[in-house]
Amino acid sequence: MTKLLTSNEKTSNKLSLLDEIIERAKPQPLSGEPSMLYSIQLAKIISNNNEGVFIRFNDNEPPILALSLAPITESDIGKICAVQFINGNQNNPLIMGLIYSNNYLYMLxxxxxxxxxxxxxxxxxxxxxxxxxxxxxxxxxxxxxxxxxxxxxxALYIDNYALATNRIKGGSVQIN
Structure with missing residues (x-):
């Protein structure tokens, strides 16, 4: 018979990804700043490597590691993303998505x-x-x-069609 485990029972010493996120997400007050941030912030994606995705809120701060709801690729580096904070903790950013705007398309x-x-x-x-x-x-x-x-x-086959005149011009033209 299978025994259901309660939340108090641990199956191993290893933490699951969810356990790691919950442990990391415990609210910690920051010196001189409000400890709980519930509004959406904008950040720039700085890098994406084996360690994870790093973002920066402004150029004066060092990049910080962030989790993401969607895959972030190398082509997303430099893009602006919407960020919320797990349990309101500024040390635990969660990328909600990328910002899409016509201005951004113009930059691209x-x-x-x-x-x-x-x-x-x-x-x-x-x-x-x-x-x-x-x-x-x-x-x-x-x-x-x-x-x-x-x-x-x-190519294996080349088809050449024209609704009007089809011209071949050159200093010399060789066919076959």
Whole structure:
């Protein structure tokens, strides 16, 4: 017969994740500051590594470890998140979600990643600029553009359709 364990009985010396969160979340008064914070605060995601997600409320404070309700990825670093505090304890932040706004989308409309400039316009245009080459690949198909003006299209099959005139121009054109 299976025995139901009561909350006073421990099955092992190891703490479960929930036990760790509850232990960490005990309210502790902070010197000179109110100990209970129930309002939502905004913070910036600073890093996400093996230790966990670190956030910062302002640039003058060191980053602090936070729990999150949703997965946080490397692409979320630098984004603003909504934070509440477990049991109102400022030392135990809980990320409720990421802030989404049109201003944030405007900030994303121009990005530089590893010397590659990516920009989006309101007219639905995407501009990608790289110093050496750009390759778009899907399965066996690829399109590569290089800085010296070379464009290479590789695929198993290439279909070329035009509703109007289909022109092929070049210094010399070789077919087959």
């Amino acid at each position: 409309s121009k990005q530089t990643i590893n010397d590659v400039n990516i920009s989006c316009t309101e007219q639905g245009q995407l501009h990608i600029q790289a110093s050496d080459s750009i390759t778009l690949q899907c399965g066996e198909s690829s399109l590569t553009m290089t800085a010296d003006g070379f464009i290479q299209i590789r």
